[in-house]
Amino acid sequence: MHKLDYLKNLTILYAEDDEYAQQALSMVLEDYIGNIITAKNGKEALKLFSSNKIDLLIADILMPKINGIELARIIKEKQTNIDSVPIIFATAFTDTEYLLDSIKLRCDGYVLKPINIDNLLEVIHSAMLPRIQLKEILSKNILLEFLDVFIGGKKIEVIKYILExxxxxxxxxxxxxxxxxxxxxxxxxxxxxxxxxIDLKLLVKVRNKTYHINTNLIKANAESKQLKNNA
Structure with missing residues (x-):
């Protein structure tokens, strides 16, 4: 088993219309995941996704109102690759007709019902790992950008704290x-x-006590520097 301590920092949205299955898996996941938000159908899941900070979505495919495939499609249409939230489908063998749709949507994995917790944790880790690695790379690039502006003192500690x-x-x-x-x-x-x-546009204030690191600006600056170095 991989080191999964970072899972305690995650908020996972779990969409499942079977109340018993939802409660059973949620109780098990509570031992590994920091925060679990549940939804009983795709429509409720979409609302919760929009109103909460979600790190990963686990969705049943066959749900009322909005099924898992349509839920994933709606979410992915609103996201960029760099900010995309990984999506894992929970499916039964009878749902195989939908798997092609999940492949087309480039979702991040699926688990078969009844769900085996060890298998699910492996799939979650595989889905989250690229995001974690990207975050580490971006953090290093961002820190270099910040260090161009701020030299020494407690300001560096503040910046490091935000990044970490x-x-x-x-x-x-x-x-x-x-x-x-x-x-x-x-x-x-x-x-x-x-x-x-904020003045340098490296941070964007979303709302009170909430800030977004401007990865697009950092990426653009990094690409610009790379072009200059190659010139």
Whole structure:
């Protein structure tokens, strides 16, 4: 089994119309996953997906109102590759006619019912690993960009804290007080640092205590530097 400690930091949305199956798997997953949100159909799942920070979706294929395939299609149409949330289908042998659709949608895996928890954890790990690796690469690139602007002092600690505590979608949730306490600095220093990052468009304030790391800008800057180096 892989090291799965990072699963405790994940929020998973589980869409399943069978109440017994939903409760049974949710109870088992609670031992591994930090937060589990459940939905009884695709329509409810779509609403919950839009109103919560979701790191991974597990969806039954055959559900009322909106089935799993259509749910995945709607979600993927609204996302970019870099910010995409992995989707895993839970399916019975009788659902094989839908598997071609899941392949076309480039979903991240499927598990057969009845669900084996070890198998599911392996599929979750396989789906999350590329995102984790991408996050690490982006974090290094972003940190280099930040270091071009900020030199030494507690500002670097603030930046590192934000990078280390953002989720798989490059979103950071946290208050100025939380950052200040963790970094051993003042709230004023944190506020000034974050505002400078916003002014540089390296951070985007989504709402109160929520910030998105501008990976598109970082990527563009990295590509620009690469072109200059190759010139």
């Amino acid at each position: 505590h953002c989720n798989s979608q490059s979103i950071f949730y946290g208050s100025h007080d939380e950052i200040a306490d963790s970094c051993g600095t003042t709230r004023t220093t944190v506020a000034k640092t974050i505002q400078q990052l």
